[in-house]
Every structure is written in C-alpha cells, then in structure tokens.
Amino acid sequence: MxxxxxxxxxxxxxxxxxxxxxxxxxxxxxxxxxxxxxxxxxxxxxxxxxxxxxxxxxxxxxxxxxxxxxxxxxxxxxxxxxxxxxxxxxxxxxxxxxxxxxxxxxxxxxxxxxxxxxxxxxxxxxxxxxxxxxxxxxxxxxxxxxxxxxxxxxxxxxxxxxxxxxxxxxxxxxxxxxxxxxxSRIDSLTGLLNHGSWKDLLQLKYHECQQQRSSATIALIDIDHFKQINDTHGHIVGDAVLRQLSLELRRNLRQNDLAGRYGGDEFCVILPQMRLEEAARIMEGLRETFSNYRAPHIPELRVSLSIGLADFQPSFTDAAMWLNAADRALYAAKHTGRNRVNVSDTRVAQFA
Structure with a gap:
C-alpha cells in the first residue's frame, strides 16, 4: 500500500x-x-x-x-x-x-x-x-x-x-x-561484488594483463572454521563476521581494487598493477587486523583468515587458470595450519 x-x-x-x-x-x-x-x-x-x-x-x-x-x-x-x-x-x-x-x-x-x-x-x-x-x-x-x-x-x-x-x-x-x-552486481549482505560480477571483471582484467603485459594479483580469502562459528554462535554472529571482513577489505584496499564475495565464507580480490610480493604484504596486514576482531558480547570468539594469492602469468591460457592458481594457494594455506597467507609462486615462502 x-x-x-x-x-x-x-x-x-x-x-x-x-x-x-x-x-x-x-x-x-x-x-x-x-x-x-x-x-x-x-x-x-x-x-x-x-x-x-x-x-x-x-x-x-x-x-x-x-x-x-x-x-x-x-x-x-x-x-x-x-x-x-x-x-x-x-x-x-x-x-x-x-x-x-x-x-x-x-x-x-x-x-x-x-x-x-x-x-x-x-x-x-x-x-x-x-x-x-x-x-x-x-x-x-x-x-x-x-x-x-x-x-x-x-x-x-x-x-x-x-x-x-x-x-x-x-x-x-x-x-x-x-x-x-x-x-544486481552487489552482494546484499556485504555490499561487495557478487560472485558473477567479480568473475566477469576477472575476465576483463585477464585480457587487459594479456594485451598490455601489465601485472596484477588475485587473492582468495577464506574465513577459518566459519561453519563452526555459525553452528556455535548463530547466523547473526556469522553475518556480523562477514560484514566485518568486507569492512576491513574496504579499509585496506585501494580504490581501484575489486573485492567480491565468492561464496558463503570466501572472498575474492583483484589487485591491478600489483606484484605478488606487495599483495602478500597487504594481505598479511589484513590477516593480522582481522584476527583482532572481537564480537560484542562474545569475548571468546576468535576469527582468522586463510588467503591464497596468484599473480598473472603470461603462460595462463585463460582466466580460469589464474583463478585455479589462487585456489591451489588457498588450499595449501588451509591444509598447512590455516591463519596464513600462501602464494602460488614458490619463490615466496609462507607468511605465518
């Protein structure tokens, strides 16, 4: 009415x-x-x-x-x-x-x-x-x-x-x-790009890097044990954690960086004109900052991030290969103790 x-x-x-x-x-x-x-x-x-x-x-x-x-x-x-x-x-x-x-x-x-x-x-x-x-x-x-x-x-x-x-x-x-x-391009909970919009932009950035021979890094971010947070404290607390991470992403990223929500507790970031080492430093700062988050009325709640990074390589035949490289780096971070930044390039060691 x-x-x-x-x-x-x-x-x-x-x-x-x-x-x-x-x-x-x-x-x-x-x-x-x-x-x-x-x-x-x-x-x-x-x-x-x-x-x-x-x-x-x-x-x-x-x-x-x-x-x-x-x-x-x-x-x-x-x-x-x-x-x-x-x-x-x-x-x-x-x-x-x-x-x-x-x-x-x-x-x-x-x-x-x-x-x-x-x-x-x-x-x-x-x-x-x-x-x-x-x-x-x-x-x-x-x-x-x-x-x-x-x-x-x-x-x-x-x-x-x-x-x-x-x-x-x-x-x-x-x-x-x-x-x-x-x-239609925005995730309603976090205010970041949704899954489809971020992947569309990844395609554009891939072709831009390929044609202009420019550098860029992508990051996949996972909230450790997020299902346990939901199961123990409820979805309202879980949603607050997701919103807090989106807030920290806005604070730590540049204006032209592209952050999105990739899945339930996974976030993704495109960092144009940024090499792997610099991206690792920024993501490490994000990991440390987010680990200090405390939910109101739940002082015992602790949160942490596992992050996988991959920079653009001319050998990538499509954007999916680039994304898979970051996904493998994230997988390695989650299976080597979590709460860390891991990069796909073996030249850079893990950050704990």
Missing amino acids: ENRQGKGLSFARRIYRPRIIGAAMCSIGVTAALYPLAMPGWVWALLLVNGFVWPHLAYQLATRAKVPYDAEQRNLMYDALFSGFWAATLQFTPLITVTLLSMVSMNNVAAGGKHLLLRGALAQLLGVGVAGLLFGVHLNPSVNMAQVYACLPMLTLYPMAIGMVCYQLAIKLSEHKRALSAL
Missing part, C-alpha cells in the same frame, strides 16, 4: 503541471467557439472553473486521497467527461472538437495506455450525453479564423508539456535501471 501511495503521489505531481497548461489552453479554444453562441452565464462560470480552478482542485483531491493513484485515475475521467461536454456544447465545431478530444485522449494514452483510453472515451460519450440533454444535439461545421488562432496555443504548448513529462519520466526510468543494474 505504501509503495502504491508513493507511486500515486508521483503520478499526481507529473500530471499537475500539464493539466494546468492544458486546461487553460483548452479554455481559450472553447471561449472562441462559445462566443458566437447564446449560452447562459452558468456555462461561462463552469468554463472558468474547469479551466483555472479544476487543475488545482484535482491535485488536492489526488494528494489527499488514501490511494492517490486511484484518485488521479478518477480525475482523468473527469477531464474526459469535461472534454465530451464542451465538444457537444460547442455544437461539435470541427477544429475545437477534434483538438479538445484528441488532446485529452493523448493524455489518457500517456497516463494509462489502451485501458485508460477506452475508459476515457466512455467518459467523453457521457459528457456528450449530458450536454445533449441540456442543449440538444447540434452540428456547426463552420470554422473561423478566431477559432484557428485560439487553437494554436493548445496545439503547441500542451504537447510540449506532455513531451517534457515523458522526457523527465524517461530520465528517471534510466536512473532506476542503472541503480537496479548496480544492485
């Missing part, structure tokens, strides 16, 4: 300004066609209310309604009812009638598509019926220059207003699309 209400308020705000412009411009055209006809004073009063009071009243009705979206849908039907009424009252003067009915129909299509267009057409027929009962049904095929000039503002300003609303809506949709695209 809250989501529907929020959309309804936004819907009402988008229509408010075009309705002000459209109602005022339509009033000019209707005035030009009404002037030669002998109409009672209440018709002129109704025209003033419809042209200059109704847009503001409609906005208040929508924004103060329990469900603004439904209220604005009713307001659009009132717009259509008025247009049918004025078309019949003007004795179906061709230019004004076509302009008036088509503008309202265009608004309905823009706001609700075919469904709202059909509902609006029925409301227009109802308006025609009301005017027919009051004034009879007459046809006036003549068009004078005053009516032509009176229609010009409606034919220019109102479509521009509708176009601006559509443009602003397209911009918002584009922004939402970009935001959703970004969210």
Whole structure:
C-alpha cells in the first residue's frame, strides 16, 4: 500500500503541471467557439472553473486521497467527461472538437495506455450525453479564423508539456535501471561484488594483463572454521563476521581494487598493477587486523583468515587458470595450519 501511495503521489505531481497548461489552453479554444453562441452565464462560470480552478482542485483531491493513484485515475475521467461536454456544447465545431478530444485522449494514452483510453472515451460519450440533454444535439461545421488562432496555443504548448513529462519520466526510468543494474552486481549482505560480477571483471582484467603485459594479483580469502562459528554462535554472529571482513577489505584496499564475495565464507580480490610480493604484504596486514576482531558480547570468539594469492602469468591460457592458481594457494594455506597467507609462486615462502 505504501509503495502504491508513493507511486500515486508521483503520478499526481507529473500530471499537475500539464493539466494546468492544458486546461487553460483548452479554455481559450472553447471561449472562441462559445462566443458566437447564446449560452447562459452558468456555462461561462463552469468554463472558468474547469479551466483555472479544476487543475488545482484535482491535485488536492489526488494528494489527499488514501490511494492517490486511484484518485488521479478518477480525475482523468473527469477531464474526459469535461472534454465530451464542451465538444457537444460547442455544437461539435470541427477544429475545437477534434483538438479538445484528441488532446485529452493523448493524455489518457500517456497516463494509462489502451485501458485508460477506452475508459476515457466512455467518459467523453457521457459528457456528450449530458450536454445533449441540456442543449440538444447540434452540428456547426463552420470554422473561423478566431477559432484557428485560439487553437494554436493548445496545439503547441500542451504537447510540449506532455513531451517534457515523458522526457523527465524517461530520465528517471534510466536512473532506476542503472541503480537496479548496480544492485544486481552487489552482494546484499556485504555490499561487495557478487560472485558473477567479480568473475566477469576477472575476465576483463585477464585480457587487459594479456594485451598490455601489465601485472596484477588475485587473492582468495577464506574465513577459518566459519561453519563452526555459525553452528556455535548463530547466523547473526556469522553475518556480523562477514560484514566485518568486507569492512576491513574496504579499509585496506585501494580504490581501484575489486573485492567480491565468492561464496558463503570466501572472498575474492583483484589487485591491478600489483606484484605478488606487495599483495602478500597487504594481505598479511589484513590477516593480522582481522584476527583482532572481537564480537560484542562474545569475548571468546576468535576469527582468522586463510588467503591464497596468484599473480598473472603470461603462460595462463585463460582466466580460469589464474583463478585455479589462487585456489591451489588457498588450499595449501588451509591444509598447512590455516591463519596464513600462501602464494602460488614458490619463490615466496609462507607468511605465518
């Protein structure tokens, strides 16, 4: 309900300004066609209310309604009812009638598509019926220059207003699309890249290193005995540990380093333009810092990391080989005591 209400308020705000412009411009055209006809004073009063009071009243009705979206849908039907009424009252003067009915129909299509267009057409027929009962049904095929000039503002300003609303809506949709695209790449718990996004970027970095002969290192990070943490202290504590590691990664990494959550308790990092020895030093600092983490209300909890590193080698035929090298280094770290950084290059010893 809250989501529907929020959309309804936004819907009402988008229509408010075009309705002000459209109602005022339509009033000019209707005035030009009404002037030669002998109409009672209440018709002129109704025209003033419809042209200059109704847009503001409609906005208040929508924004103060329990469900603004439904209220604005009713307001659009009132717009259509008025247009049918004025078309019949003007004795179906061709230019004004076509302009008036088509503008309202265009608004309905823009706001609700075919469904709202059909509902609006029925409301227009109802308006025609009301005017027919009051004034009879007459046809006036003549068009004078005053009516032509009176229609010009409606034919220019109102479509521009509708176009601006559509443009602003397209911009918002584009922004939402970009935001959703970004969210689809992010792990909701840690705020880091998710598994798929990180692997896509690994492919890009692999080809970049291959083509530009640049250096880069990847790290696979595993929280030691994480299942035991969950089983002993619960998943809430486990989630807090995962978030803490993601926080430490942000603190210790550079802006252009790419960190992601690879699996349940595994994290992954791409370190562009960084050699293996430097990456090992940074990861060792991360390991030491993380080992000092203490969970609130659980002073006995201890955490540690096993980390495997692999730098890019020209002999790698694809990104999977590079990742497998880091995975083997991680496997070795986990099976030689855990709580250590291990590298795939035998030139660099283990860090304990």
